[in-house]
Amino acid sequence: MSTSPTGSNRGNGRLQGKVAIVTGAASGIGAASARHLAREGARVVCTDTDEASGQAVAAQVVQAGGDAFFIAHDVVEENQWERVIQATLARYGGLHVLVNNAGIGPAGGAGPIETKSLANWRRTLSVDLDSVFLGCKHGIAAIRDTTRESGSGSIINVSSIAGLIGLPNAADYSAAKGGVRLLTKAAALECAAAGYRIRVNSVHPGYIDTPMVRGGLERRAAISGVDPAQAETALIALHPIGRLGVADEIAQTILFLASDESSFTTGAEMVVDGGYCAR
Numbered sequence: 320m321s322t323s324p325t326g327s328n329r330g331n332g333r334l335q336g337k338v339a340i341v342t343g344a345a346s347g348i349g350a351a352s353a354r355h356l357a358r359e360g361a362r363v364v365c366t367d368t369d370e371a372s373g374q375a376v377a378a379q380v381v382q383a384g385g386d387a388f389f390i391a392h393d394v395v396e397e398n399q400w401e402r403v404i405q406a407t408l409a410r411y412g413g414l415h416v417l418v419n420n421a422g423i424g425p426a427g428g429a430g431p432i433e434t435k436s437l438a439n440w441r442r443t444l445s446v447d448l449d450s451v452f453l454g455c456k457h458g459i460a461a462i463r464d465t466t467r468e469s470g471s472g473s474i475i476n477v478s479s480i481a482g483l484i485g486l487p488n489a490a491d492y493s494a495a496k497g498g499v500r501l502l503t504k505a506a507a508l509e510c511a512a513a514g515y516r517i518r519v520n521s522v523h524p525g526y527i528d529t530p531m532v533r534g535g536l537e538r539r540a541a542i543s544g545v546d547p548a549q550a551e552t553a554l555i556a557l558h559p560i561g562r563l564g565v566a567d568e569i570a571q572t573i574l575f576l577a578s579d580e581s582s583f584t585t586g587a588e589m590v591v592d593g594g595y596c597a598r
Protein backbone atom coordinates (compact mmCIF):
# COMPACT_ATOMS: atom_id res chain seq x y z
CA MET A 320 0.00 0.00 0.00
CA SER A 321 1.44 3.37 -0.95
CA THR A 322 1.79 6.03 1.70
CA SER A 323 1.17 9.76 1.61
CA PRO A 324 3.99 12.27 2.20
CA THR A 325 2.88 12.35 5.85
CA GLY A 326 3.45 8.61 6.15
CA SER A 327 -0.21 7.63 6.61
CA ASN A 328 -1.78 4.89 4.51
CA ARG A 329 -4.53 7.23 3.35
CA GLY A 330 -3.06 7.59 -0.14
CA ASN A 331 -2.60 10.85 -1.95
CA GLY A 332 -6.16 12.00 -2.58
CA ARG A 333 -6.11 11.07 -6.25
CA LEU A 334 -9.89 10.52 -6.14
CA GLN A 335 -10.79 13.12 -3.52
CA GLY A 336 -14.39 14.30 -3.95
CA LYS A 337 -15.36 11.46 -6.29
CA VAL A 338 -18.08 8.89 -5.79
CA ALA A 339 -17.55 5.40 -7.21
CA ILE A 340 -19.60 2.24 -7.67
CA VAL A 341 -17.69 -1.06 -7.86
CA THR A 342 -19.66 -4.15 -8.88
CA GLY A 343 -18.46 -7.59 -7.80
CA ALA A 344 -16.78 -5.87 -4.87
CA ALA A 345 -17.07 -8.85 -2.53
CA SER A 346 -14.04 -10.67 -3.92
CA GLY A 347 -10.86 -10.60 -5.99
CA ILE A 348 -10.35 -7.66 -8.35
CA GLY A 349 -13.52 -5.85 -7.21
CA ALA A 350 -12.56 -5.96 -3.52
CA ALA A 351 -9.03 -4.74 -4.32
CA SER A 352 -10.46 -1.95 -6.48
CA ALA A 353 -12.86 -0.80 -3.75
CA ARG A 354 -9.94 -0.62 -1.29
CA HIS A 355 -7.65 1.28 -3.69
CA LEU A 356 -10.32 3.79 -4.77
CA ALA A 357 -11.32 4.46 -1.16
CA ARG A 358 -7.72 4.85 -0.03
CA GLU A 359 -7.33 7.60 -2.64
CA GLY A 360 -10.34 9.48 -1.28
CA ALA A 361 -13.33 8.15 -3.25
CA ARG A 362 -16.57 7.38 -1.48
CA VAL A 363 -17.28 3.84 -2.65
CA VAL A 364 -20.51 1.91 -3.16
CA CYS A 365 -19.64 -1.79 -3.05
CA THR A 366 -22.17 -4.07 -4.77
CA ASP A 367 -22.37 -7.84 -5.19
CA THR A 368 -24.74 -10.80 -4.93
CA ASP A 369 -22.55 -12.13 -2.10
CA GLU A 370 -23.91 -10.03 0.75
CA ALA A 371 -21.78 -11.34 3.61
CA SER A 372 -18.45 -10.86 1.82
CA GLY A 373 -19.56 -7.56 0.27
CA GLN A 374 -20.52 -6.18 3.69
CA ALA A 375 -17.16 -7.32 5.03
CA VAL A 376 -15.22 -5.49 2.28
CA ALA A 377 -17.18 -2.27 2.88
CA ALA A 378 -16.57 -2.61 6.63
CA GLN A 379 -12.82 -3.07 6.04
CA VAL A 380 -12.76 0.09 3.95
CA VAL A 381 -14.49 2.03 6.72
CA GLN A 382 -12.17 0.54 9.34
CA ALA A 383 -9.20 1.73 7.30
CA GLY A 384 -10.59 5.29 7.44
CA GLY A 385 -12.48 5.27 4.12
CA ASP A 386 -16.11 5.93 3.29
CA ALA A 387 -18.08 3.02 1.78
CA PHE A 388 -21.27 1.06 2.02
CA PHE A 389 -22.61 -2.15 0.52
CA ILE A 390 -25.74 -2.78 -1.54
CA ALA A 391 -26.92 -6.25 -2.62
CA HIS A 392 -27.02 -6.16 -6.42
CA ASP A 393 -27.46 -8.73 -9.14
CA VAL A 394 -25.93 -7.01 -12.17
CA VAL A 395 -28.19 -8.78 -14.67
CA GLU A 396 -31.33 -7.16 -13.21
CA GLU A 397 -32.13 -3.70 -14.61
CA ASN A 398 -34.40 -2.72 -11.73
CA GLN A 399 -31.55 -3.46 -9.31
CA TRP A 400 -29.27 -1.12 -11.27
CA GLU A 401 -31.89 1.61 -10.87
CA ARG A 402 -32.01 0.93 -7.11
CA VAL A 403 -28.20 1.02 -6.77
CA ILE A 404 -27.91 4.32 -8.66
CA GLN A 405 -30.73 5.87 -6.61
CA ALA A 406 -29.15 4.73 -3.34
CA THR A 407 -25.77 6.13 -4.44
CA LEU A 408 -27.24 9.52 -5.34
CA ALA A 409 -29.26 9.61 -2.10
CA ARG A 410 -26.24 8.80 0.09
CA TYR A 411 -23.42 10.61 -1.71
CA GLY A 412 -25.21 13.14 -3.94
CA GLY A 413 -23.66 12.09 -7.27
CA LEU A 414 -21.65 9.56 -9.23
CA HIS A 415 -18.29 9.97 -10.99
CA VAL A 416 -16.80 6.50 -11.39
CA LEU A 417 -18.35 3.15 -12.29
CA VAL A 418 -16.29 -0.03 -12.29
CA ASN A 419 -18.20 -2.76 -14.15
CA ASN A 420 -16.24 -5.65 -12.66
CA ALA A 421 -18.73 -8.36 -11.57
CA GLY A 422 -18.36 -11.45 -13.70
CA ILE A 423 -18.22 -15.23 -13.88
CA GLY A 424 -16.17 -17.80 -15.78
CA PRO A 425 -17.91 -19.99 -18.36
CA ALA A 426 -21.29 -20.99 -16.87
CA GLY A 427 -21.44 -24.76 -16.39
CA GLY A 428 -17.64 -24.93 -16.59
CA ALA A 429 -15.12 -24.77 -19.42
CA GLY A 430 -15.72 -27.01 -22.41
CA PRO A 431 -16.04 -27.13 -26.17
CA ILE A 432 -18.79 -25.35 -28.08
CA GLU A 433 -20.35 -28.67 -29.11
CA THR A 434 -21.16 -29.54 -25.52
CA LYS A 435 -22.17 -26.08 -24.28
CA SER A 436 -25.87 -25.73 -23.52
CA LEU A 437 -27.73 -22.68 -24.82
CA ALA A 438 -28.81 -21.94 -21.25
CA ASN A 439 -25.18 -21.82 -20.06
CA TRP A 440 -24.15 -19.72 -23.09
CA ARG A 441 -26.90 -17.24 -22.27
CA ARG A 442 -26.00 -17.16 -18.57
CA THR A 443 -22.37 -16.24 -19.32
CA LEU A 444 -23.41 -13.58 -21.84
CA SER A 445 -25.92 -12.22 -19.37
CA VAL A 446 -23.57 -11.88 -16.37
CA ASP A 447 -20.46 -10.87 -18.33
CA LEU A 448 -21.91 -8.65 -21.09
CA ASP A 449 -25.56 -7.65 -20.47
CA SER A 450 -24.45 -6.40 -17.05
CA VAL A 451 -21.93 -4.02 -18.61
CA PHE A 452 -24.58 -2.70 -21.01
CA LEU A 453 -26.92 -2.05 -18.07
CA GLY A 454 -24.12 -0.45 -16.07
CA CYS A 455 -23.22 1.87 -18.95
CA LYS A 456 -26.87 2.70 -19.63
CA HIS A 457 -27.65 3.76 -16.06
CA GLY A 458 -24.13 4.90 -15.14
CA ILE A 459 -23.76 7.32 -18.06
CA ALA A 460 -26.98 9.13 -17.14
CA ALA A 461 -26.00 9.53 -13.50
CA ILE A 462 -22.40 10.57 -14.22
CA ARG A 463 -23.53 12.98 -16.96
CA ASP A 464 -25.86 14.74 -14.52
CA THR A 465 -23.22 14.84 -11.78
CA THR A 466 -20.49 16.27 -14.03
CA ARG A 467 -22.63 18.54 -16.23
CA GLU A 468 -21.25 21.75 -14.69
CA SER A 469 -17.86 20.60 -13.43
CA GLY A 470 -15.70 17.60 -12.69
CA SER A 471 -15.31 14.51 -14.78
CA GLY A 472 -16.38 10.90 -14.82
CA SER A 473 -14.96 7.55 -15.79
CA ILE A 474 -16.43 4.14 -16.56
CA ILE A 475 -14.07 1.18 -16.37
CA ASN A 476 -15.26 -2.11 -17.86
CA VAL A 477 -13.35 -5.21 -16.79
CA SER A 478 -12.89 -7.40 -19.85
CA SER A 479 -10.08 -9.99 -20.15
CA ILE A 480 -7.31 -11.22 -22.41
CA ALA A 481 -10.19 -13.44 -23.58
CA GLY A 482 -11.70 -10.27 -25.04
CA LEU A 483 -8.63 -9.82 -27.24
CA ILE A 484 -7.80 -13.40 -28.26
CA GLY A 485 -9.99 -16.48 -28.50
CA LEU A 486 -9.86 -18.75 -25.46
CA PRO A 487 -10.52 -22.39 -26.39
CA ASN A 488 -13.18 -24.09 -24.25
CA ALA A 489 -14.47 -20.70 -23.19
CA ALA A 490 -16.24 -19.45 -26.32
CA ASP A 491 -19.04 -17.93 -24.26
CA TYR A 492 -16.59 -16.10 -21.99
CA SER A 493 -14.51 -14.91 -25.00
CA ALA A 494 -17.64 -13.72 -26.83
CA ALA A 495 -18.83 -11.81 -23.76
CA LYS A 496 -15.45 -10.24 -23.01
CA GLY A 497 -14.92 -9.36 -26.70
CA GLY A 498 -18.34 -7.74 -26.58
CA VAL A 499 -17.29 -5.71 -23.54
CA ARG A 500 -14.26 -4.43 -25.49
CA LEU A 501 -16.34 -2.99 -28.35
CA LEU A 502 -19.27 -1.92 -26.18
CA THR A 503 -16.67 0.15 -24.31
CA LYS A 504 -15.39 1.83 -27.47
CA ALA A 505 -18.93 2.57 -28.71
CA ALA A 506 -19.85 4.08 -25.33
CA ALA A 507 -16.65 6.15 -25.28
CA LEU A 508 -17.44 7.58 -28.73
CA GLU A 509 -21.06 8.30 -27.80
CA CYS A 510 -20.03 10.15 -24.64
CA ALA A 511 -17.39 12.16 -26.49
CA ALA A 512 -19.78 13.07 -29.33
CA ALA A 513 -22.45 14.15 -26.85
CA GLY A 514 -19.96 16.38 -25.04
CA TYR A 515 -20.31 14.45 -21.78
CA ARG A 516 -17.36 14.63 -19.40
CA ILE A 517 -17.22 10.82 -19.24
CA ARG A 518 -14.38 8.60 -20.38
CA VAL A 519 -15.00 4.89 -20.96
CA ASN A 520 -12.20 2.30 -21.07
CA SER A 521 -11.73 -1.45 -20.78
CA VAL A 522 -9.18 -3.42 -18.76
CA HIS A 523 -7.86 -6.78 -19.97
CA PRO A 524 -6.24 -8.82 -17.22
CA GLY A 525 -4.23 -11.99 -17.77
CA TYR A 526 -4.75 -14.77 -15.22
CA ILE A 527 -5.04 -13.20 -11.79
CA ASP A 528 -4.82 -15.20 -8.58
CA THR A 529 -8.40 -14.75 -7.35
CA PRO A 530 -11.13 -17.19 -6.24
CA MET A 531 -12.34 -17.31 -9.90
CA VAL A 532 -9.00 -18.67 -11.15
CA ARG A 533 -8.38 -20.91 -8.08
CA GLY A 534 -11.86 -22.44 -8.57
CA GLY A 535 -11.18 -23.02 -12.27
CA LEU A 536 -7.85 -24.72 -11.52
CA GLU A 537 -9.44 -26.99 -8.94
CA ARG A 538 -12.33 -27.92 -11.25
CA ARG A 539 -9.93 -28.65 -14.11
CA ALA A 540 -7.78 -30.79 -11.82
CA ALA A 541 -10.82 -32.71 -10.56
CA ILE A 542 -12.09 -33.41 -14.09
CA SER A 543 -8.80 -34.31 -15.76
CA GLY A 544 -7.05 -35.85 -12.75
CA VAL A 545 -4.17 -33.40 -13.16
CA ASP A 546 -2.43 -32.24 -10.00
CA PRO A 547 -3.65 -28.64 -9.26
CA ALA A 548 -0.03 -27.53 -8.80
CA GLN A 549 0.79 -28.83 -12.30
CA ALA A 550 -2.25 -27.05 -13.73
CA GLU A 551 -1.05 -23.83 -12.08
CA THR A 552 2.46 -24.27 -13.48
CA ALA A 553 0.98 -24.66 -16.97
CA LEU A 554 -1.05 -21.48 -16.50
CA ILE A 555 1.97 -19.55 -15.23
CA ALA A 556 3.94 -20.64 -18.31
CA LEU A 557 1.50 -18.67 -20.49
CA HIS A 558 2.69 -15.45 -18.82
CA PRO A 559 6.18 -14.39 -19.97
CA ILE A 560 6.62 -12.48 -16.71
CA GLY A 561 6.71 -15.87 -14.96
CA ARG A 562 3.80 -15.72 -12.51
CA LEU A 563 0.08 -15.08 -12.20
CA GLY A 564 -1.04 -11.53 -11.49
CA VAL A 565 -2.51 -10.35 -8.19
CA ALA A 566 -5.74 -8.40 -7.78
CA ASP A 567 -3.91 -5.27 -6.57
CA GLU A 568 -2.11 -5.03 -9.93
CA ILE A 569 -5.42 -4.78 -11.77
CA ALA A 570 -6.83 -2.41 -9.14
CA GLN A 571 -3.88 -0.05 -9.74
CA THR A 572 -4.81 0.21 -13.42
CA ILE A 573 -8.48 0.73 -12.53
CA LEU A 574 -7.42 3.47 -10.10
CA PHE A 575 -5.41 5.20 -12.84
CA LEU A 576 -8.38 5.07 -15.24
CA ALA A 577 -10.74 6.32 -12.50
CA SER A 578 -8.51 9.30 -11.71
CA ASP A 579 -7.99 12.48 -13.74
CA GLU A 580 -4.42 11.30 -14.41
CA SER A 581 -5.92 9.43 -17.38
CA SER A 582 -7.83 12.50 -18.62
CA PHE A 583 -6.87 11.96 -22.31
CA THR A 584 -7.63 8.21 -22.27
CA THR A 585 -10.96 7.05 -23.63
CA GLY A 586 -12.06 4.11 -25.75
CA ALA A 587 -8.78 2.44 -24.84
CA GLU A 588 -8.02 -1.14 -23.88
CA MET A 589 -5.55 -1.46 -21.03
CA VAL A 590 -3.82 -4.85 -21.21
CA VAL A 591 -2.46 -5.99 -17.84
CA ASP A 592 -1.38 -9.54 -18.54
CA GLY A 593 2.26 -10.18 -17.68
CA GLY A 594 2.99 -10.34 -21.41
CA TYR A 595 0.38 -13.03 -22.22
CA CYS A 596 -0.75 -11.32 -25.44
CA ALA A 597 2.69 -10.00 -26.41
CA ARG A 598 3.78 -13.08 -28.37
Ligand SMILES: NC(=O)c1ccc[n+]([C@@H]2O[C@H](COP(=O)([O-])OP(=O)(O)OC[C@H]3O[C@@H](n4cnc5c(N)ncnc54)[C@H](O)[C@@H]3O)[C@@H](O)[C@H]2O)c1
Nearest residue numbers: 343345346347348368393394421422479524526527529531
Ligand atom coordinates in the same frame (compact mmCIF):
# COMPACT_ATOMS: atom_id res chain seq x y z
N1 LIG B 1 -9.16 -13.57 -12.22
C1 LIG B 1 -8.77 -13.51 -13.48
O1 LIG B 1 -7.81 -14.17 -13.90
C2 LIG B 1 -9.47 -12.62 -14.45
C3 LIG B 1 -8.88 -12.43 -15.71
C4 LIG B 1 -9.52 -11.60 -16.63
C5 LIG B 1 -10.71 -10.98 -16.31
N2 LIG B 1 -11.26 -11.19 -15.09
C6 LIG B 1 -12.52 -10.53 -14.82
O2 LIG B 1 -12.39 -9.77 -13.64
C7 LIG B 1 -13.65 -9.65 -13.00
C8 LIG B 1 -13.51 -10.03 -11.54
O3 LIG B 1 -13.04 -11.36 -11.46
P1 LIG B 1 -12.32 -11.98 -10.17
O4 LIG B 1 -11.21 -12.79 -10.67
O5 LIG B 1 -12.09 -10.93 -9.15
O6 LIG B 1 -13.47 -12.99 -9.72
P2 LIG B 1 -14.10 -13.33 -8.30
O7 LIG B 1 -14.88 -14.57 -8.52
O8 LIG B 1 -13.05 -13.31 -7.25
O9 LIG B 1 -15.09 -12.10 -8.05
C9 LIG B 1 -16.21 -11.87 -8.84
C10 LIG B 1 -17.29 -11.24 -8.01
O10 LIG B 1 -18.43 -11.00 -8.87
C11 LIG B 1 -19.59 -11.37 -8.15
N3 LIG B 1 -20.68 -11.69 -9.05
C12 LIG B 1 -20.81 -12.79 -9.86
N4 LIG B 1 -21.98 -12.76 -10.51
C13 LIG B 1 -22.61 -11.61 -10.12
C14 LIG B 1 -23.87 -11.03 -10.42
N5 LIG B 1 -24.74 -11.61 -11.27
N6 LIG B 1 -24.18 -9.85 -9.85
C15 LIG B 1 -23.32 -9.25 -8.99
N7 LIG B 1 -22.14 -9.78 -8.63
C16 LIG B 1 -21.79 -10.95 -9.18
C17 LIG B 1 -19.16 -12.56 -7.31
O11 LIG B 1 -20.05 -12.76 -6.21
C18 LIG B 1 -17.77 -12.16 -6.88
O12 LIG B 1 -17.77 -11.46 -5.65
C19 LIG B 1 -14.61 -10.54 -13.79
O13 LIG B 1 -15.34 -9.75 -14.71
C20 LIG B 1 -13.66 -11.47 -14.53
O14 LIG B 1 -14.22 -11.98 -15.71
C21 LIG B 1 -10.67 -11.99 -14.16
